[in-house]
Amino acid sequence: MRKLLALACLVALYSCSGPSEADLTALAPTETFPDDTFLETATQKRALIVTAHDDDLVGMSGTIAKLQENGWDIKQITFTSESSERDSALVQAAQLIMDDVEFIWKAHDQRRSDFGQTEAPYMPITKADIEKVFNKAELAQLLTQKINDYNPAVIFTMDSEIGGYGHPEHVLVSQLVADLFNAGTIKAERIYQTVYPDSMEDKILKERLTKQLEEWGYPNPYMLALEVYGPEGMPDPTTQVNIQDQAEAKMQFLHSFREEERNTIGQFIPLFQHFSHDVYFKVFDREFFRVISKEQQAQL
Template identity: 25%
Template structure:
């Protein structure tokens, strides 16, 4: 028996396992405790609208929506993409419905717009989203007029989360509507909460994502805007993890962003990723 060979093989396996381990204490140190805690009043008359382009985008704000729901707020969600007529989207829509149920969303609306392929995104060749901004804006505006939310939740307008142009465009159009309609007495718009991250956490989570660096160059941006507020999501972390687990078809990309806790690591994961951060538009 070649003991040297088996010893070498075992060593390689152990090294591989160690490389796959997540340093949760280090991640926890990336949290920025200097950012002020979110203070927001909400009750049964508060209406909240989530506006995102894709199924699974809503995972970013589960803590905030759960917090608002605990105060009695009603939550609607508008997902702009995923046509039900396209077979490839059947699974994504099923997963989105699972997610909405876990979140306690009162009404989910799916606009069914075109979702571009990753190769096209990385070449900034996103058909429809650049050419049809007026149509996309009309869809968002119509939902706001019908639902009359006080609070909107989106991606940021600077880079769009990790650099996805459909994230950025949907957020930009939402903010445009907000500023145009904020003085409309028939509406009740008060604030937009845009997903963000503190610098150290942003660098850790996004620096190895190709779309992130590409989008920064494309938009001449330094990355996500500085967060204005932070929310401790310890009470809502399990809901957030359950929502992420709905999106089974996206596990590969979600794991890259550490958005799903591995079995046996629930406590460590929840302590490391204990906050959500937002830029506030008023």
């Protein structure tokens, strides 16, 4: 991950003149999906965010801020990182849009030493290899306990197909939560998986990210993920949430991360460091989710 962070710092220098609003608009989503109604009408206002890393919730952070404004109890559980400073920064950032964050497990310590990984840890590996690399049984037991103790109405994760851009730990956590939900092992009414519509995948992850990383001699993990996990990429959204009223809160949250993390975030929420919240989130005014409910379990 340090290699990716260092690369992100270099990529941040990509444009000396600075992007224009036209550059920003060119990356905007073009699709429209049904507006979410469940979150607005839910009577049990309790949400749990389950992620592998501290910054994995940035794509849903506007929705989380919206829920907090509407009186929801919100907590994030995530892996302990290799940096106590990074973890401390998340604790401070979390106060902006939720109630609490809890660090569980250390993914690096749970990697089996007999698995010969040749790629960087953020590069995609097959789901069969994910089964070999991580102690899933231990993590499943821990997640089941934590989720059921918190008793959320809604669980937020990344997508369980390719984990955003292919990081094995993203896939591990999101797929495990989906599997536990499908088996009826964990208590929740719905899972909201943060996803991009096809237009954003194409423009941000396929085109922009590939071009940027190629200039520095690195492969795009997203493109490799399409080979490893399947050519469809992220699952299609089933709903959207308008977050324009949470523009300032989301921008403040994004800027609360350390510089290294901000530069990495900028690869997937492009150009956010170059614009004010009102300009940026006038363009990116929606967040997108694939929603899994009890009725949809058979589709997993």
